[in-house]
Amino acid sequence: EIVLTQSPVTLSLSPGERATLSCRASQSVSSHLAWYQQKPGQAPRLLIYDASNRATGIPARFSGSGSGTDFTLTISSLEPEDLAIYYCQQRNNWLYTFGQGTKLEIK
Amino acid sequence: QVQLVQSGAEVKKPGASVKVSCKASGYTFTNYYMHWVRQAPGQGLEWMGIINPDAGSITYAQKFQGRVTMTRDTSTSTVYMELSSLRSEDTAVFYCARDQGVIPHQAGSFDYWGQGTLVTVSA
Numbered sequence: 001e002i003v004l005t006q007s008p009v010t011l012s013l014s015p016g017e018r019a020t021l022s023c024r025a026s027q028s029v030s031s032h033l034a035w036y037q038q039k040p041g042q043a044p045r046l047l048i049y050d051a052s053n054r055a056t057g058i059p060a061r062f063s064g065s066g067s068g069t070d071f072t073l074t075i076s077s078l079e080p081e082d083l084a085i086y087y088c089q090q091r092n093n094w095l096y097t098f099g100q101g102t103k104l105e106i107k
Numbered sequence: 108q109v110q111l112v113q114s115g116a117e118v119k120k121p122g123a124s125v126k127v128s129c130k131a132s133g134y135t136f137t138n139y140y141m142h143w144v145r146q147a148p149g150q151g152l153e154w155m156g157i158i159n160p161d162a163g164s165i166t167y168a169q170k171f172q173g174r175v176t177m178t179r180d181t182s183t184s185t186v187y188m189e190l191s192s193l194r195s196e197d198t199a200v201f202y203c204a205r206d207q208g209v210i211p212h213q214a215g216s217f218d219y220w221g222q223g224t225l226v227t228v229s230a
Contacts, residue, residue: 001169043223044204045220046207049215050214055218089152089217091215094166094213095166098144101152
């Protein structure tokens, strides 16, 4: 099973600041990596697919990069509504795993 | 518009089984894979398995092998997830989520999610 390790566990930043979230895979997943945002009491929402493609309706301040084993989700200028937990997720053939999540706090 | 509507909350005793449904609308049901994801209270997301609504083929996560059964009913555009031998650690919200890719292409990302079904396991 491919393990995804996200860092940091918690990130506390102010509105307007840049957020950089990391996801590292235990082996190469090529570009088969997605990012999700989950707000309290809600289902997750797809932000980024195939490592760097924004999903429909996702603001341009969200961007993804990376390939192989190291991936990054960047939020260029934080908005108060970005308070959430962010998960990465990989696909390897027919098996999938999620990272443990990064909690983003807005000061 | 695409919608995934799940069945309501359940309370079960240890050792029992639960069957959660997910009714799809707004797209061609047999064109997209469906996944099930579990989330225990205050915990992260855990992938359980994937079903091909057209062929009925399934892949389960190893952790749930032998305890989970995923099925589909193409006449009602509904997928089901049944988990047996429930224990307290199975208390969680269960989500169905549509794969973004059109069968046979597997995108590996989940573009639409159900609202979640809370299953509580308690004596």
